Amino acid sequence: MEYTTTILTGFVALYIFMLAAFTGFEIIGRVPAILHTPLMSGSNFIHGIVVVGALWALLNAASLPEQIIGFIGVLLGAGNAAGGYVVTERMLQMFKPSGKSTKE
Amino acid sequence: MNAALLIDASYFIAAFLFIYGLKRMSSPLTARSGIVVAGAGMVLAVLASFLYTLDVNDAAKPFLSTNLTLAIIALALGLGWAWRSGKKVAMTEMPQMVALYNGMGGGAAAAIAAIELIGYKTHSSVSLTLAVLGGVIGAVSLSGSLIAWAKLDGRINKTLRFSGLQAVNGSLLLLLLAIGAYIVWHGGVVAIPVFALFFVLALVYGVMMTMPIGGADMPVVISLYNAFTGLAVGFEGYVLNNPALMIAGMVVGSAGSLLTLLMAKAMNRSVANVLFSNFGAAGDEEQGEMEGSQKPVDAGDAGINMRYATKVIIAPGYGLAVAQAQHKLYELVKLLQDADVEVKFAIHPVAGRMPGHMNVLLAEAGVPYDIIYDMEDINNEFKEADVAIVIGANDTVNPAARSNKSSPIYGMPILNVDQAKQVYVVKRGQGKGYSGVENALFYADNTQMVYGDAQKVMVSMIQAIKSLGGGH
Numbered sequence: 001m002e003y004t005t006t007i008l009t010g011f012v013a014l015y016i017f018m019l020a021a022f023t024g025f026e027i028i029g030r031v032p033a034i035l036h037t038p039l040m041s042g043s044n045f046i047h048g049i050v051v052v053g054a055l056w057a058l059l060n061a062a063s064l065p066e067q068i069i070g071f072i073g074v075l076l077g078a079g080n081a082a083g084g085y086v087v088t089e090r091m092l093q094m095f096k097p098s099g100k101s102t103k104e
Numbered sequence: 105m106n107a108a109l110l111i112d113a114s115y116f117i118a119a120f121l122f123i124y125g126l127k128r129m130s131s132p133l134t135a136r137s138g139i140v141v142a143g144a145g146m147v148l149a150v151l152a153s154f155l156y157t158l159d160v161n162d163a164a165k166p167f168l169s170t171n172l173t174l175a176i177i178a179l180a181l182g183l184g185w186a187w188r189s190g191k192k193v194a195m196t197e198m199p200q201m202v203a204l205y206n207g208m209g210g211g212a213a214a215a216i217a218a219i220e221l222i223g224y225k226t227h228s229s230v231s232l233t234l235a236v237l238g239g240v241i242g243a244v245s246l247s248g249s250l251i252a253w254a255k256l257d258g259r260i261n262k263t264l265r266f267s268g269l270q271a272v273n274g275s276l277l278l279l280l281l282a283i284g285a286y287i288v289w290h291g292g293v294v295a296i297p298v299f300a301l302f303f304v305l306a307l308v309y310g311v312m313m314t315m316p317i318g319g320a321d322m323p324v325v326i327s328l329y330n331a332f333t334g335l336a337v338g339f340e341g342y343v344l345n346n347p348a349l350m351i352a353g354m355v356v357g358s359a360g361s362l363l364t365l366l367m368a369k370a371m372n373r374s375v376a377n378v379l380f381s382n383f384g385a386a387g388d389e390e391q392g393e394m395e396g397s398q399k400p401v402d403a404g405d406a407g408i409n410m411r412y413a414t415k416v417i418i419a420p421g422y423g424l425a426v427a428q429a430q431h432k433l434y435e436l437v438k439l440l441q442d443a444d445v446e447v448k449f450a451i452h453p454v455a456g457r458m459p460g461h462m463n464v465l466l467a468e469a470g471v472p473y474d475i476i477y478d479m480e481d482i483n484n485e486f487k488e489a490d491v492a493i494v495i496g497a498n499d500t501v502n503p504a505a506r507s508n509k510s511s512p513i514y515g516m517p518i519l520n521v522d523q524a525k526q527v528y529v530v531k532r533g534q535g536k537g538y539s540g541v542e543n544a545l546f547y548a549d550n551t552q553m554v555y556g557d558a559q560k561v562m563v564s565m566i567q568a569i570k571s572l573g574g575g576h
Contacts, residue, residue, distance in 0.1 A: 021355070034132065037460035039460075044205055053337070058171055067171065079205060082186035
């Protein structure tokens with residue numbers, strides 16, 4: 001069975017964008033203020049997925065300028081992902097309740 | 105097994121893990137596992153991406169081994185540098201690191217757009233439009249975040265302002281949009297220098313947009329650029345037909361926008377107000393003389409008074425963190441708790457350098473989060489408190505925000521510390537706050553000032569209480 005990637009264009013793409021936008025809105029909408037900074041950092045980590053796109057672009061580079069820009073793109077994207085992860089993880093490590101947890 | 109199927113399946117799982125991880129991060133109880141879940145998604149997506157090597161464009165085939173080497177080097181360098189810098193950075197400097205990493209993400213999105221455009225790989229007008237938009241937003245996010253980082257890190261202290269700055273920025277933006285439209289109109293087939301000019305102008309615009317904004321407003325700006333990067337990533341995801349980028353980017357784009365609005369609201373300002381007016385300049389203006397005087401008190405005396413109080417509320421600010429006094433403060437809190445004093449922390453939404461930043465700093469010192477209260481939850485309790493102690497906070501406790509219409513911070517919600525029976529303000533000296541506004545609280549009848557470095561003050565208080573004996 002041959003599998004081919006579906007090309008996401010037109011309304012399919014619009015649906016994806018719309019549902020993703022609502023998802024982000026819903027997730028953040030109920031968050032207590034104490035988690036705003038970690039969440040900002042966490043969402044900062046998540047757009048580090050851009051490294052995957054940069055990887056594709058670099059692997060498909062066919063000229064020197066493309067290779068240079070692709071290299072920079074992967075470098076920056078990897079920094080975004082790794083840095084975002086470490087910083088968020090360090091912040092969240094600190095959230096510990098005092099024995100009994102009264103807040104949900 | 106088909107490589108494309110494996111890649112698509114991995115992206116699907118990664119997208120699920122991102123959303124599920126973010127969801128877990130939105131509650132303090134599950135937050136710690138949330139980032140690990142999202143991290144697993146990232147590792148999976150990056151590993152799956154190496155399957156691209158099995159099926160690259162014909163034009164890129166001769167370069168494949170070079171490109172693969174370059175990719176591994178770039179990944180290792182970016183990961184290694186960011187991992188080390190992220191581990192090393194002090195919690196107080198977290199906001200600028202978030203800015204820096206965010207700028208890198210924006211840069212990566214702009215790089216993808218640049219490759220697509222200069223390689224003439226994109227043809228449909230929708231793809232071109234999104235490539236161009238993602239490129240400009242990513243580039244603005246890159247240079248803007250770098251300026252935000254430099255400002256918060258104290259590397260740039262001056263705010264660039266001249267009359268007509270908004271007009272210059274406006275025309276710059278129009279020019280950018282015009283070039284973008286030109287690129288799309290010509291189906292992406294324009295000379296390379298046009299692309300170069302386009303990206304350079306976008307970078308310049310990011311700098312020009314951020315330079316006039318004062319340091320106190322930077323958190324809102326960083327949050328905005330975080331949303332920008334998300335949006336740029338989502339758009340480039342469309343261009344590359346990559347649903348993982350589309351979903352993750354758009355989730356962050358909307359979550360970041362909402363977070364930006366929440367932050368601006370916490371400061372009682374609109375986002376437009378932050379971006380286009382000059383809050384930081386207020387300090388230069390003349391302000392009326394304060395009535396009364398500041399009354400100093402000895403740290404030990406203040407400490408003993410708290411020991412015999414029934415209820416103490418602590419209002420910490422960034423000054424606490426700068427003095428690295430969180431740990432000593434928590435020691436003091438435990439002493440008070442042992443003496444059966446009810447102790448609570450009151451956190452202003454913008455205490456620290458970002459909403460929630462103060463919570464992180466207190467958590468670092470081991471303060472349990474269930475004695476930490478948000479402003480709206482605790483503001484009514486100040487009038488029942490025997491002592492309110494303000495440590496390294498200033499603008500967030502200034503009653504002028506409630507009463508003085510001419511004050512630049514008028515209308516900003518504040519902590520009602522002035523309603524406590526006794527207020528102690530721990531402060532280095534007699535200077536003004538971050539906004540440069542005189543604080544009426546310091547002159548109030550029920551306020552006494554404890555001058556000195558926050559950490560030393562905490563130590564004196566602890567010693568004074570311990571010298572009383574009793575307790576444990």
